[in-house]
Amino acid sequence: SQQGEEDPQALSIQEGENATMNCSYKTSINNLQWYRQNSGRGLVHLILIRSNEREKHSGRLRVTLDTSKKSSSLLITASRAADTASYFCATGTGFQKLVFGTGTRLLVSP
Amino acid sequence: EAGVAQSPRYKIIEKRQSVAFWCNPISGHATLYWYQQILGQGPKLLIQFQNNGVVDDSQLPKDRFSAERLKGVDSTLKIQPAKLEDSAVYLCASSSPGAAVGEQYFGPGTRLTVT
Structure with a gap:
């Protein structure tokens, strides 16, 4: 079963704009992670935020976590064409176990 | 360090046939996962x-599915017999107890088409 629901399902923006995608989940978590998947390639880990953290930054990425609302958001600033990919949130539960969401397809046009 | 290796990258079989996928995790990673990703x-x-x-x-x-990880390193995932709904990408991932809790490293996947 998939725990996370991501919104929007698809997002189309121009280079230089910011992209925001949201993730909602259902059960208690240890951490929440975001992964990127380019066409024809495997998943790549982007960032991890623990359940006791509220915000985390990594380069052009900013992740927030609201455990009271069971939701998270991923912000990519100053998007580039190379950011075109599918983005998945994954909730960390139990022993090193991840449950992935449904994903957001991001298209960044030059 | 070398990443997670998977083979084959692509496989096309007919329904009711059998198929096997192979995965070699990152050296030293104790935890290994198999995922199914439908389009x-x-x-x-x-x-x-x-x-x-x-x-x-x-x-x-x-x-219909079986998996094994002999000697705690390589792993194989088998489907026998395959059904049309098994068409998907099969991803292998590994993680280390020393890494950030839950962070996983993925292989390129095997795309299976069942006709």
Whole structure:
């Protein structure tokens, strides 16, 4: 079963704009992670935020976590064409176990 | 360091045939995962190994799917017999107890088409 629901399902923006995608989940978590998947390639880990953290930054990425609302958001600033990919949130539960969401397809046009 | 290796990258079979996928995790990674990713969906965990023991196989269709991890390193996932709905990308991932909790490293996947 998939725990996370991501919104929007698809997002189309121009280079230089910011992209925001949201993730909602259902059960208690240890951490929440975001992964990127380019066409024809495997998943790549982007960032991890623990359940006791509220915000985390990594380069052009900013992740927030609201455990009271069971939701998270991923912000990519100053998007580039190379950011075109599918983005998945994954909730960390139990022993090193991840449950992935449904994903957001991001298209960044030059 | 070398990443997670998988083979083959692509496989086309007819329904009711059998197929096997191979995965070699990152050296030293004790935990190995197999996921199924159907087109347009997120990956779904099929089985999780810790060394050569099974931690979670609750979503593995055991009537047709089997997996093993001999010697706690390489792993194979088998489907016998395959059904049309098994068409998907099969992803292998590994993680280390020393890494950030839950961070997983994925291989390129095997794209299976069942006709």
